[in-house]
Amino acid sequence: MTIDIRNIRKSFGDFVALDNVNLTIASGELLALLGPSGCGKTTLLRIIAGLERPDAGQVLFSGQDATHTHVSERQVGFVFQHYALFRHMTVFDNVAFGLSVKSRKERPGKEEIRERVMKLLKLVQLDWLADAYPSQLSGGQRQRIALARSLAVEPKVLLLDEPFGALDAKVRKDLRRWLRDLHDEIHITSVFVTHDQEEALEVSDRVVVMDHGHIEQVGRPDDIYESPATPFVTQFLGDVNLFHGRVDGGSLTIGDYAHSLGQQHAGKTDDAVAYVRPHDLDVSRVADGALAAGTVEHIHAVGPVVRIELAQIGSGETIEAALSKERYRELGLMLGDTVYVTPKKVAVFLKEEAQDYVI
Amino acid sequence: MSLLNRQHSVLPGFGLSFGISVVWLSLIVLLPFTALVLMSTKLGWSAFVATVGAERVIASLKLSFGASAVAALINAVFGFLLAWVLVRYPFPGKRLIDALIDLPFALPTAVAGIALTTLYAPNGWIGQYLAPLGLKVAFTPLGIVIALVFIGLPFVVRTVQPVLEDLEKELEEAATCLGASRGQIFRRVIFPAVLPALITGTTMAFARATGEFGSVIFIAGNIPLVSEIAPLIIISKLDQYDYLGATAVAVVMLGLSFVLLFAINAIQWWASRRHGGGR
Numbered sequence: 001m002t003i004d005i006r007n008i009r010k011s012f013g014d015f016v017a018l019d020n021v022n023l024t025i026a027s028g029e030l031l032a033l034l035g036p037s038g039c040g041k042t043t044l045l046r047i048i049a050g051l052e053r054p055d056a057g058q059v060l061f062s063g064q065d066a067t068h069t070h071v072s073e074r075q076v077g078f079v080f081q082h083y084a085l086f087r088h089m090t091v092f093d094n095v096a097f098g099l100s101v102k103s104r105k106e107r108p109g110k111e112e113i114r115e116r117v118m119k120l121l122k123l124v125q126l127d128w129l130a131d132a133y134p135s136q137l138s139g140g141q142r143q144r145i146a147l148a149r150s151l152a153v154e155p156k157v158l159l160l161d162e163p164f165g166a167l168d169a170k171v172r173k174d175l176r177r178w179l180r181d182l183h184d185e186i187h188i189t190s191v192f193v194t195h196d197q198e199e200a201l202e203v204s205d206r207v208v209v210m211d212h213g214h215i216e217q218v219g220r221p222d223d224i225y226e227s228p229a230t231p232f233v234t235q236f237l238g239d240v241n242l243f244h245g246r247v248d249g250g251s252l253t254i255g256d257y258a259h260s261l262g263q264q265h266a267g268k269t270d271d272a273v274a275y276v277r278p279h280d281l282d283v284s285r286v287a288d289g290a291l292a293a294g295t296v297e298h299i300h301a302v303g304p305v306v307r308i309e310l311a312q313i314g315s316g317e318t319i320e321a322a323l324s325k326e327r328y329r330e331l332g333l334m335l336g337d338t339v340y341v342t343p344k345k346v347a348v349f350l351k352e353e354a355q356d357y358v359i
Numbered sequence: 360m361s362l363l364n365r366q367h368s369v370l371p372g373f374g375l376s377f378g379i380s381v382v383w384l385s386l387i388v389l390l391p392f393t394a395l396v397l398m399s400t401k402l403g404w405s406a407f408v409a410t411v412g413a414e415r416v417i418a419s420l421k422l423s424f425g426a427s428a429v430a431a432l433i434n435a436v437f438g439f440l441l442a443w444v445l446v447r448y449p450f451p452g453k454r455l456i457d458a459l460i461d462l463p464f465a466l467p468t469a470v471a472g473i474a475l476t477t478l479y480a481p482n483g484w485i486g487q488y489l490a491p492l493g494l495k496v497a498f499t500p501l502g503i504v505i506a507l508v509f510i511g512l513p514f515v516v517r518t519v520q521p522v523l524e525d526l527e528k529e530l531e532e533a534a535t536c537l538g539a540s541r542g543q544i545f546r547r548v549i550f551p552a553v554l555p556a557l558i559t560g561t562t563m564a565f566a567r568a569t570g571e572f573g574s575v576i577f578i579a580g581n582i583p584l585v586s587e588i589a590p591l592i593i594i595s596k597l598d599q600y601d602y603l604g605a606t607a608v609a610v611v612m613l614g615l616s617f618v619l620l621f622a623i624n625a626i627q628w629w630a631s632r633r634h635g636g637g638r
Contacts, residue, residue: 051532071535078536084529088551098537101547146533153537 001062001156001189002027003048008057010043017043019213028187032204034194040213041193042161048191049159050074077150081162083142085134091145092130095120098153120148140171160192176203197237201225209233231349234275241281241319243274243291252348255314257290261348271351278322280345283308283331290340294319296333392613399610402603410607415583416592423589424615426500427568430507435561438515446523460516463509468573475506476577498580506574511564518560522553555631562623569616
């Protein structure tokens with residue numbers, strides 16, 4: 001089922017949670033809503049579910065207006081961050097809940113309910129826990145039961161609100177992969193909310209990056225990571241070095257250094273901000289094409305990647321570079337050395353584009 | 360069993376705190392009760408049976424426990440409703456009403472009894488309108504029930520209220536998403552979650568009611584075999600210097616209360632075990 005979100009607005013008092021949001025979710029895709037807390041991602045999810053009413057705008061399910069359809073009739077599965085399992089019911093009864101509250105006419109027979117619940121429990125690999133109570137389960141197990149419960153009513157859409165937010169790192173990783181596999185198996189249109197960029201990039205087919213109530217960028221995970229559309233997205237998706245400078249005649253000038261930008265921003269002249277990820281930054285002993293010079297302050301040589309921290313000469317700001325072990329050995333870096341940093345890849349935003357963005 | 364062989368616990372001071380608890384409980388609760396039971400044995404078995412088996416005593420015991428049970432059940436229903444309204448709906452004067460709930464705790468019970476009697480006596484504010492309808496409240500078991508409802512009210516409200524407040528909104532949202540109606544959500548999600556607290560509150564209201572004296576004696580009228588409660592029998596026996604007789608009745612009350620509370624606790628344990636799943 002496709003979902004169309006049209007011109008949705010929602011505010012809570014003076015706080016604008018969603019400001020004219022438009023989004024189309026394709027049938028069968030797994031979409032991530034990514035953003036910092038307070039960006040409106042959860043509100044958007046709750047509006048899709050019908051748990052929250054938009055101030056203006058429409059939500060369309062398969063082209064049909066569902067804005068005023070009651071939650072209980074929308075046929076959405078909703079998974080909460082804190083599981084929201086019914087504590088006084090066994091795992092089996094929790095999963096069976098959605099089926100057992102159906103009206104007498106629609107309700108399947110006892111045997112059929114039993115069959116369907118056990119099938120779902122097998123799907124989430126917890127059929128051996130049918131008679132346990134939620135308090136006897138671990139966090140990861142609880143969330144899988146919550147997922148099975150929401151799938152029991154055969155929803156058209158699956159909505160997950162920070163589903164792994166309350167779990168520890170190891171379980172998160174496992175469940176992430178598991179959710180991806182599960183989605184590949186059942187292919188239900190799914191939207192999940194997260195503030196963890198790694199999670200969004202790893203699990204989803206498409207990512208929607210949100211900030212301050214509007215959508216910053218929509219795209220496939222690799223597209224978003226490789227070519228972020230705004231300074232916000234660039235910063236939000238991972239560690240990044242920031243350089244303030246000026247674009248003039250196709251080159252980027254930062255202090256005494258100039259770096260050729262090629263076709264990017266050709267013919268424009270303005271103050272600019274350049275972002276370079278640590279692993280896109282090469283360290284060199286020669287000043288050719290460099291962005292800045294710095295003295296080596298820290299070297300973290302544990303693991304496959306060597307992280308170098310430099311103090312930029314002039315501003316004193318910290319520059320972080322990630323080098324391969326080989327490159328590090330080749331350079332023979334020592335603390336206190338003065339070196340130059342050259343970007344392999346740089347994202348430059350002119351001042352006018354980045355106006356509303358405060359760093 | 361030696362306390363020294365206990366399992367090692369991270370929390371220090373188990374021995375000391377447990378010891379103090381046991382001594383305190385013995386001093387305050389067990390010792391008086393033991394004295395009471397011992398005292399009653401002085402009476403001898405046949406005299407004991409004769410005292411306790413007297414028609415007036417049996418009637419008063421029935422009345423005391425019966426009226427308490429009815430009052431506790433009424434409190435369970437309306438106390439739950441009050442707690443629900445206080446937790447779920449914002450309305451002007453909410454804090455005032457919230458404070459008012461505790462009044463029966465603070466008011467001297469005799470004052471409550473006098474107030475209720477003035478209201479419900481055949482010539483009282485409310486009683487004068489009920490009398491023509493053939494409804495007598497004061498000086499009947501009905502009056503006793505009203506007094507017991509009054510003193511028991513805070514127990515149910517104050518035990519149910521925090522549990523309702525802590526109930527996550529998400530539980531209801533989850534149930535709605537699964538297609539449950541409001542009625543189904545209440546019946547199958549909210550009520551079972553609150554049930555253990557409701558049982559606790561009702562039990563406390565019941566226990567309080569069985570021992571209640573001050574507020575009841577005024578409105579009861581104390582007519583033998585009709586509106587005479589067991590605590591009053593005990594007091595009147597004491598007034599007549601029949602200490603052993605009073606003790607005998609007291610022991611029976613004690614025994615009955617203990618059995619009832621134990622039974623309710625068993626139900627409670629069962630309910631909370633279901634709720635918490637062996638926690």
